[in-house]
Amino acid sequence: MARVQLELPEQFLYTHTINVRMTDLNTGKHVGNDQMISLLSEARYRFFCDVGFDQFERQGQSIVVTDLVATYKAESFAQDDLQFEVGLMDFNKYGADLIFRVTKQPSGQVVVLAKQGFVFFDHARHGVIPVPDNFRQQFASIADQA
Template identity: 25%
Template sequence: MNDSPPGNPTSAFPYFDLSHHVADDEIDAQQHVHNLRYLQWSLWAAGKHTAAIGWDAQEALARNVGWVVREHSIQYRVAALAGDDIVVRTWVADLQRFASRRKYVIFRPADRAVLARIETRWVFVDLQRHKVMPIPDEARQSSTILDQPPPLPWENQD
């Protein structure tokens, strides 16, 4: 796994690109990437993006709070194979009082293939009481909401 710089170099980091080289151990019996790997990649990208915008996960854990997944939706489109170089692009699509929706597109730049589209609903939780709580102001202030997906590198960016 390699991190690439965020797709947009502004301080707000409206989206984040995680570069990844598909390893042999990510391949299943059907000779393509196992479905759970797409989910793992999306979680890695979300963690890296939130760190890039200033969220300190360790400090949050010390306060017994953090983000927890409520729901995942994955649409698989094209298989990833061993040796592929892929990018997981993620952004925050909305931010409500207790929940946030994050989207992802996983693509292979070599042939401009979109491998998967993913959406995750995250909730903010008091980890000691196991209760959903309002998203704190510091998390809100560091997040940029993109209601439209950022263009892929090969798309016309007029």
């Protein structure tokens, strides 16, 4: 199987550091892939909070993750400080891609590169909806490249 290659954004929009907990480890004593996905979701949540967007529900609307790709570059262990850099790319009519670069601090060693595609979703209609104007405008320089 061919290795996945992720394109990184020109700049990341948000950075957050998370300290690895003992409960994030698997039997190999490093962060398990399931826990890394949870940590990516936490970074996504904090990014959306930072930009003032409620990802859970905004007038009956929220986001839904449509796909996920993660490439693992190194192990991380309990008490490691992981820096999550979050960027946006590839806007389309209904959503965009969140790009993550996760590095150990203070070394800067890359642990994971990941992408989460998402769409906006109307729960009353049970269907996808176009990217809200206020969200598209907030990231106009990125959205206009689509």
